Amino acid sequence: MPTLFDVQALASELADDPRPGGLLVTLRSFEGGMATAMALRDLLLGVRKSGRHVVVHLPAGADTKAYLVATAASHVYCFPGAPIALLGFASRGVYVRQALEKAGVLAEVLARGRYKSAGESLTRDAMSDAQREQVGALLDRMHAALTASLRTARGLSEAQATAAIDRGIHRAPDAVSARLVDAPLFDDQVAAALPLPGGPPPPIVPATAYVRARLATKLGKHQGRPCIGVVRVHGPIVQGASVFSRGALEREVIGAVRAARDNRKVRGVILHIDSPGGSALASARMHREIELLASEKPLVAAMANVAASGGYYVAAPAHAIVAQPVSVTGSIGVVAARFALAPLLERLGVHVDTLKRGALADLFDVVRPWGDEDRAAVDRDLEGTYAEFVAIVARGRRKSLDEVEAMAQGRVWTGEDAQQRGLVDLLGGFDVALAEVRRRVGSAGDRLAPRVLRGRKDDSTTGAARPARAATILAEELLGEWLGLLPLAAGRERVLAWAPEAMGFR
Numbered sequence: 001m002p003t004l005f006d007v008q009a010l011a012s013e014l015a016d017d018p019r020p021g022g023l024l025v026t027l028r029s030f031e032g033g034m035a036t037a038m039a040l041r042d043l044l045l046g047v048r049k050s051g052r053h054v055v056v057h058l059p060a061g062a063d064t065k066a067y068l069v070a071t072a073a074s075h076v077y078c079f080p081g082a083p084i085a086l087l088g089f090a091s092r093g094v095y096v097r098q099a100l101e102k103a104g105v106l107a108e109v110l111a112r113g114r115y116k117s118a119g120e121s122l123t124r125d126a127m128s129d130a131q132r133e134q135v136g137a138l139l140d141r142m143h144a145a146l147t148a149s150l151r152t153a154r155g156l157s158e159a160q161a162t163a164a165i166d167r168g169i170h171r172a173p174d175a176v177s178a179r180l181v182d183a184p185l186f187d188d189q190v191a192a193a194l195p196l197p198g199g200p201p202p203p204i205v206p207a208t209a210y211v212r213a214r215l216a217t218k219l220g221k222h223q224g225r226p227c228i229g230v231v232r233v234h235g236p237i238v239q240g241a242s243v244f245s246r247g248a249l250e251r252e253v254i255g256a257v258r259a260a261r262d263n264r265k266v267r268g269v270i271l272h273i274d275s276p277g278g279s280a281l282a283s284a285r286m287h288r289e290i291e292l293l294a295s296e297k298p299l300v301a302a303m304a305n306v307a308a309s310g311g312y313y314v315a316a317p318a319h320a321i322v323a324q325p326v327s328v329t330g331s332i333g334v335v336a337a338r339f340a341l342a343p344l345l346e347r348l349g350v351h352v353d354t355l356k357r358g359a360l361a362d363l364f365d366v367v368r369p370w371g372d373e374d375r376a377a378v379d380r381d382l383e384g385t386y387a388e389f390v391a392i393v394a395r396g397r398r399k400s401l402d403e404v405e406a407m408a409q410g411r412v413w414t415g416e417d418a419q420q421r422g423l424v425d426l427l428g429g430f431d432v433a434l435a436e437v438r439r440r441v442g443s444a445g446d447r448l449a450p451r452v453l454r455g456r457k458d459d460s461t462t463g464a465a466r467p468a469r470a471a472t473i474l475a476e477e478l479l480g481e482w483l484g485l486l487p488l489a490a491g492r493e494r495v496l497a498w499a500p501e502a503m504g505f506r
Contacts, residue, residue, distance in 0.1 A: 008431060034142055038325065038326055042428065053075070057190050058084070062086075064146065071153035071154065084181065108337070108339075108340060109337045113410025114410065115333070154180060164180060172184035227265060228434065228437055229451060229453045230269070230452045231260055231270070231271050234247075234274045260293055261292060270434065275310065276311060277312075294319060302433035307328075307329050313389060322432050326416070331410055332409070360377055363377060397423065
């Protein structure tokens, strides 16, 4: 399956090659987030700006995000029987306090920040006002981005765009009438309909073969040359792999950052982040290495769908931060969660007798609930972690503590809102981040190609067992908003204000 990096490489080759007359994109499905859809759309728009036609064919129809990508095209075709499900956006919360209570499990959550929503699904029966406010703001931005795309790309008015979304599912004839699709075409009819001047249909060359052939001619010329390194922080930030998620492993990310710092041929670095946060300790350790890297080489952070909590923590040292208008970021806060099994064990007739030396020796015991002294100890730790987080952001963004505090409180922002508040510098995707780091490298920057860097794999954790696939799908569907907290709630880890709202948009 092609990645954004692959499409970026294709767009770069097309920019240097006058021969191709256009680009045909067969979009069978789209599994990425909203910011990834916007980034792919921007790349396709870049191809159009070079004077080429971009045609998107939807053989299986499209959902909201797939259709958003298609709005970059000069022509949109769909299979005659395929639906265009332009539904908009929704975010669902699953609240399990009563279920846990019936099972005899007590969930305890402590956090810093008014908008600290990460654990509320464990302790509440419905969405809090603060969570409703911030998620509503995110949905507003996403809906506005979709309607704006319909207006600019398909020539619809605001009322027509809203009506097209609210109608929901469009069959092919309805999609043509609503100006969402140019024509319904069977797969074998697409080549003949390509908007190129005269003559027989042009040959269609697979993109992978085209890029491979182009790069092969440059291999000897560019091999071993300086480059722009790309370090990826993808998934929950964790110290080691778990049965729930492998995520952005501390050791691998740090290894890639050190490789970028030590390699003299890496002249600048893009930190590509798609993470809702995670371990406070792992985030802090990554941050230190990233800060050292930034002290020696130009560093630009590029936010994908989400770079919140720990994802923003690791971005803070960058010389510039780039985000899509609908990227989810911020969530500067901290939370600790745990389960106490005393009610369940009592119901089962299990009795636990504990001896200890030290008032809080059994603080992290999974049996007993926290008392006042326990909560006070955890509160002190959270307060210190939160203060460190605010200070890290203040130092990285060159702001006062009070300025950062006003934007913190665990609140999530879209990239557009974050830019207005100085948490983000530039709006755009990987191409914007690449242009910015090249600019910072200097006159030779324009000739530097991006190259993904990898650190040493953690052999002790990468083989961690995973649950059965069917069980994983069910768990992620019902409990995805807080599933990532489970391995942390079962242990002693603090979480940098995990951003579940970034995971639940549909």
